[in-house]
Amino acid sequence: MIRQRPLAKREADKLADYLNESRQSRNRLVKRMQKLVANLAQISVQVRDRGLYHTMFSKGPATLDKTIRDIDQELKRHRMRPRLVAPWPNRFEFSWNGCYPIVLKIISLGEAGELWRVRQCRTCSRWFSADRRTNWSCSDKCRKRRYNATDKAKKLNRKRVRAYYERNYKSGRKGKQ
Numbered sequence: 001m002i003r004q005r006p007l008a009k010r011e012a013d014k015l016a017d018y019l020n021e022s023r024q025s026r027n028r029l030v031k032r033m034q035k036l037v038a039n040l041a042q043i044s045v046q047v048r049d050r051g052l053y054h055t056m057f058s059k060g061p062a063t064l065d066k067t068i069r070d071i072d073q074e075l076k077r078h079r080m081r082p083r084l085v086a087p088w089p090n091r092f093e094f095s096w097n098g099c100y101p102i103v104l105k106i107i108s109l110g111e112a113g114e115l116w117r118v119r120q121c122r123t124c125s126r127w128f129s130a131d132r133r134t135n136w137s138c139s140d141k142c143r144k145r146r147y148n149a150t151d152k153a154k155k156l157n158r159k160r161v162r163a164y165y166e167r168n169y170k171s172g173r174k175g176k177q
Ligand SMILES: [Zn+2]
Pocket: 121, 122, 123, 124, 125, 126, 137, 138, 139, 142
């Protein structure tokens, strides 16, 4: 169980690194884990917007039902077997076998309420771990590029409005004079 913030951040970093992995041998599992994390993120947005009850039990949009089904189907593929690792005089150490460590990481981050950190950059699509909930870019470079894009769009829009105004409003007034 992950409780400490710095630890959660480190674990989130590791998960993001894993999701960026492009080695052929692991490719299929990586893709499945990307889907799982993305689906979980989608569900938490729904819960925030519609509440837990409506998300889980009422008939929602078909895409939402499919998201929940997909999450369950992915989780069902994994089996965990407890094993005794070390018997100490006062306690025992157990481990979970038969499950990919990456799935355990996703589960423990999810239980700790820290899975939101792991997200895809809205500019370059790389996976990264966020420090704040409002952070949607993997780097300063991407944040600036995103900002410039919206800034450019705003300027362009202003230009269009001015052109429209000059074309229709100003010339119309001139016509009346
Ligand atoms: Zn990026």
